[in-house]
Amino acid sequence: MLRRRLLTGVMTAAVVAATMVPFSLTSRAQTPAVEPNTEISGTIDVAMVANPQMVALQELVESGAFNEAYPNITVNLTVLPENEIRQTITQDVTTQSGQFDVFTIGPFEVPLWAEQGWLEEVGAAAEANPDYDLADVFESMKAGLTYEGGLYALPFYGESAMTFYRTDLFEEAGLEMPERPTWTQIAEFAAALDSDAVSGVCLRGLPGWGEMGAPLGTVINAFGGRWYDENWVAQLNDEDSARAIRFYIELLQNYGPEGAVGNGFTENETLLIQGQCAMWYDATSAAELITDPAINPDYEQVGFAYGPSDKLPTGNWLWSWNFAMAANSDAKDAANAFMQWATSTAYVDAIVAFDGGWGRAPTGARASVYENPSYQERAADFAEIVLNSINEANPNEPTEEPVPYTGGQFVRIPEFQQLGNDVTQIFASALVGDMEIDAAIEEANALADQVAIDAGYQE
Amino acid sequence: MAVAQSPAQPAVAAPAAPTGSRRLAEHQIGRLLVLPALIFAILVTQAPFLLTILYSFQRWNLNRPDQRGFVGFDNYIFLLTRDPAFYEVILNTVIFVVGAVLASLALGLLFAELVNHRFPGRGIVRTMLITPFLIMPAAAALTWKNQMLDANFGIVDWLISLVGLRGPVWLSDYPMLSVIAVIVWRWAPFMMLILLAGMQSISEEVREAARVDGATARQEFFDITLPHLWRFMQLGGLLGTVFIVQEIDPIFMMTGGGPGDATTTLPYFVYEKARESFDIGRGAALGVIVVLMSIVVITLLVRLLDRMLERQEA
Amino acid sequence: MATLPIRRAGRGVSRETASPLWAISAWIVGLIVFFPVLYMFLTGFKSENAAVELPPRLIFWPTFENYDAVFGINFVPFFRNSLVTSLVSTFFVMLLAIPCAYALALYRPKKWKDILFFFISTRFLPAAGVIVPLYVLFSPVGDPVLGVPGLGLLGTLQGLVILYTAMNLPIAVWMLRSFFEEVPRDILDAARVDGASLPREMFQIVLPMISPGLVATAFIAIIFAWNEFFLAYNLAPKESTVPMFMVRFVTSEGLFWAKLAASSTMAVIPIVLLGWIAQRQLVRGLSMGAVK
Structure with missing residues (x-):
């Protein structure tokens, strides 16, 4: 606790210095006592997903850091698991109930909700704030948060996907992971490494559009498949898509861990840390976690590679957790102040100081993080792969053949949450052997068709 | 409530004959005392249900407000004819409720019998047996899902591996059994409390007499305890059914209704439609169907209840 | 004061001590049933990595890092909210249920059975079926399309108190009615002949006789209200009750078992302790009348 209190002091100074600069740009950072902003006041309710980065943010806010900067803004935080x-x-x-002024959402929702008029445009205010440095935020991230030229959310942290593997197991087996593996190679490695004690490969098997749906969607993209053709006819049973789905399920059945159908990000992360998984394909944000000595005593045994390729070099996974503002918020200035504070470069410094490390710092959203010497040292093994993966991902043209939708690991239509949940539940049935894979693919395809018809996309 | 109106006759009107006026006004007093609770229950439970009926005739996905409108019976027709999961879910619900209630009763009976005898530390054992009933359902579900039943780091499979066997992947190989197990773990103690109450109402004289006649412990249990407990078991079954059919937390937290629809019960199905698919129209239609089906089951339960009440009056 | 000829808990217990084998079996069953709770408690004092370690360490040097992390979040409002909703809703449950059950048992209004069945049936209907309409009714805007006004109860403790009262009312009416049934008629008749007013009859004669039943009923209502997750999560997610505090430690990114075990332990401790203390009351209360 003492450590935390000391750090709080250091961090507070950093935040106050860096964010609160209404007066003199020159005296920034050197002046210890910058005037807090007392002009903006109000109470805002913020809903956040319970990921480590947000939990860190909550601790920082509760330590008083935000109120040092904005003493007249009251922030109420609600933190719950993702689902x-x-x-x-x-x-x-969607019911316009107005419980929350600010919330964390993903690029899936932002353009859809902006179109419905549910979100406030926040790009202009960020642009106008010289300290915020909106240009530092990755273009690819901003692209997913834009609707009709307006920016409707500010990225907190972002991710693409990559391959993690156990170097000790690879060495033992005399295998070498290429920097850019193919899915065929992954399957070969998995077969070679799979044993009673170790699973060859871990992938998400947990049903849900944001669970199994995410990696599976990118495997479909990489294999040259797609969810729909230009006329919104379902293509899950098309040759490439079906090949991808069968590959994914069989890979898990043959070389995956016990109970793969219950495994999401955390479970697979745990398995890799415990040395029970030889390889794992998932979000790049795992890299910081599994190289943190406090989380992973075997952190030196983790290797990194790009996300596997097939027909396409990448599956186009791109995700970010972003702060967005409800259009019916009654404290818009306070909401803007909070969102900009939480997604600023100064916040990154503050949380690194608070924690004494990069473990829970938001990354993958701002280029400046990757130019920071301390981060470069901390993330030497994977920073370049993460940076390139984020830049290479193109969710606006995610597939080999043209599609009528955008999105890498999702299809950006309002109906996709239900469709993705239902389809992954069907594939989960196939994964546990309750159903033939081909039958599951047909059922999923029929469902996808029906959704497109019901929604009025398909003529 | 169609209570026959007797001519208004306040209880204080005839002080000379207090008993008589009391009797006359008794129905009114009774009604007056019942009304606040009744009105409250009707308001809170029936008002939202009216809205549910209205929504069930609407096409309304929260994400597509532009498409909202009245569609007649479309939602009902879809659920009854085109939703592939619907009938499987009904079957699941029956298995879930019947299985959990019966297993809870059986285990509850065992627990009650165990602690209904004197032995050193009986109070401690009873305390341990009651504890699961006190545990927050959400905490119980998460503890079981992660620390008990997890395929890789769970204690149950580890224990099985100690005897040289390979434990199953509980939540995917036996999802329904796993969910029921957690329900039973929490509800068997409740049954134990009720059955223990029943056992302790058996007069010691009857037991003593049986023992004097040379009855073994087994005979005593089957010939005296069990018949006496029948009413208590009916009560446990009834209350258990009412509570267990509503149990959503363990399904929500352990399996999400899956794999596939393997652990989706009707209440969870309604929940899934409304909260995960944001399909208000179909969710509402399903809610109405479930309520209609519940009324059928309630009617059956009520007959049982009626018999219990009758016996009591006799 | 007249007291009921209540069978005292424990009276029906066999007087003879059971065989050692019986005692051993009972202890084993008890330990098995209790084990998950114990394991949860222990895990709260392990590091995240030790929490997933197999074979599990039953003897280890405890760490307080999880509680440190859990205390890093301000948990006081959650516990305060749970305390308020549990106690206030139980107060209203008793306020509504006592007269109702009293009348059902001792005045027998017409159709009293139908009324009792109605109460039980409201508990049987799936809450999930009305969760969205409730959300709409509770929201400040209601449903403008249908012209339904909103009550502005979303995310408020008042809203939860109303729902928990409705949730526990049926079981309370059911239990209390059984207790009132046990009150001997002649005592009541004697009181009435003496010209006792209704309040006097209720508060000075009947209620004291069934006080263990009152305690048991109130306690059951408190357990259900404190442990309630579904309605709190759906209708009052922000700054809500203890179950909301507990689940926030579940994360889809990073290990969380040990922290969750710590937060779970905190969440269940008040009710478990209360239950341990009040278990005699509970058994006695249930044995008194629940079967009638």
């Missing part, structure tokens, strides 16, 4: 918070936010926003 729960997503439902809560969606229901609140």
Whole structure:
């Protein structure tokens, strides 16, 4: 606790110095006592997903850091696990109930909700703030948060996907992971490394559009498949898509861990840390976690490679957690102040100081992080792969053949949450052997067709 | 409530004959005392249900407000004819409720019998057996899902591996069994409390007499305890059914209704439609169907209840 | 004061001590049933990595890092909210249920059975079926399309108190009615002949006789209200009750078992302790009348 209090002091100074600069740009950072901003006042309710980065943010806010900068803004934070918070936010926003002023959402929702008029444009205010440095935020991230030229959310942290593997197991087996593996190679490695004690490869098997749906969607993209053709006819049973789905399920059945159908990000992360998985393909944000000595005592045994390729070099996975503002918020200035504070470069410095490390710092959203010497040292093994993966991903043209939708690991239509949940539940049945894979693919395809017809996309 | 109106006759009107006026006004007093609770229950439970009925005739996905409108019986027709999961879910619900209630009763009976005898530390054992009923359902579900049943780091499979066997992947190989197990773990103690109450109402004289006649412990249990407990078991079954059918937390937290629809019960199905798919129209239609089906089951339960009440009056 | 000829808990217990084998079996069953709770408690004192370690360490040097992390979040409002909603809703449950059950048992209004069945049936209907309409009714805007006004109860403790009262009312009416049934008629008749007013009859004669039943009923209502997750999560997610505090430690990124075990332990401790203390009351209360 003492450590935390000391750090709080250091961090507070950093935040105050860096964010609160209404007066003199020159005296920034050197002056220890910058005037807090007392002009903006109000109470804002913020809903956040319970990922480590947000939990760190909450601790920082509760330590008083935000109120040092904005003494007249009261922030109430609601933090819940991803599934729960997503439902809560969606229901609140779509019924216009106004429980929350600010919330964390992904690029899936932002353009759809902006179109419905549920979100406030926040790009202009960020642009106008010289300290915020909006240009530092990755273009690819901003592209997913834009609707009709306006920016409707500010990225907190972002991710693409990559391959993690156990170098000790690879060495033992005399194998070498290429920097840019193909899915065929992954399958070969998995076969070679799979044993009673170790699973060859871990992938998400947990049903849900944001769980199994995410990596599976990118495998479909990489294999040259797609969810729909230009006329919104479902293509899951098309040759490439079906090949991808069968590959994914069989890979897990043959070389995956016990109970893969219950495994999401965390479970697979744990398996890799415990040395029970030889390889894992998932979000790049795992890299910081599994190289943190406090989380992973075997952190030196983790290797990194790009996301596997097939027909396409990448599956076009791109995700970010972003702060967005409800259009019906009654404290817009306070909301803007909070969002900009939380997504600023100064916040990154503050949380690194607070934690004494990069473990829970938001990355993958701002280029400046990757130019920071301390981060370069901390993330030497994977920073370049992460940076390139984010820059290479193109969710606006995610597939080999043209599609009528955007999105890498999702299809950006309002109906996709239900469709993705239902389809992955069907594939989960196939994964545990309750159903033939081909039958599952046909059922999923019929469902996708029906959704497109019901929604009025398909003529 | 169609209570026959007797001519207004306040209880204070005839002080000379207090008993008589009391009797006359008794129905009114009774009604007056019942009304606040009744009105409250009707308001809170029936008002939202009216809205549910209205929504069930609407096409309304929260994400597509532009498409909202009345569609007649479309939602009902879809659920009854085109939703592939619907009938499987009904079957799941029956298995879930019947399985959990019966297993809870059986285990509850065992627990109750165990602690209904004197032995050193009986109070401690009873305390340990009651504890699961006190545990927050959400905490119980998460503890079981992660620390008990996890395929890789769970204690149950590890224990099985100690005897040289390979434990199953509980949540994917036996999802329904796993969910029921957690329910039973929490509800068997409740049954134990009720059955223990029943056992302790058996007069010691009857037991003593049986023992004097040379009855073994087994005979005593089957010939005296069990018949006496029948009413208590009916009560446990009834209350258990009412509570267990509503249990959503363990399904929500352990399996999400899956794999596939393997652990989706009707209440969870309604929840999934409304909260995960944001399909208010179909969710509402399903809610109405479930309520209609519940009324059928309630009617059956009520007959049982009626018999219990009758016996009591006799 | 007249007291009921209540069978005292424990009276029906066999007087003879059971065989050692019986005692051993009972202890084993008890330990098995209790084990998950114990394991949860222990895990709260392990590091995240030790929490997933197999074979599990039953003897280890405890770490307080999880509680440190859990205390890093201000948990006081959650516990305060749970305390308020549990106690206030239980107060209203008793306020509504006592007269209702009293009348059902001792005045027998017409159709009293139908009324009792109605109460039980409201508990049987799936709450999930009305969760969205409730959300709409509770929201400040209501449903403008249908012209339904909003009550502005979303995310408020008042809203939860109303729902928990409705949730526990049926079981309370059911239990209390059984207790009132046990009150001997002649005592009541004697009181009435003496011209006792209704309040006097209720508060000075009947209620004291069934006080263990009152305690048991109130306690059951408190357990259900404190442990309630579904309604709190759906209708009052922000700054809500203890279950909301507990689940926030579940994350889809990073290990969380040990922290979750710590937060779970905190969440269940008040009710578990209360239950341990009040278990005699509970058994006695249930044995008194629940079966009638």
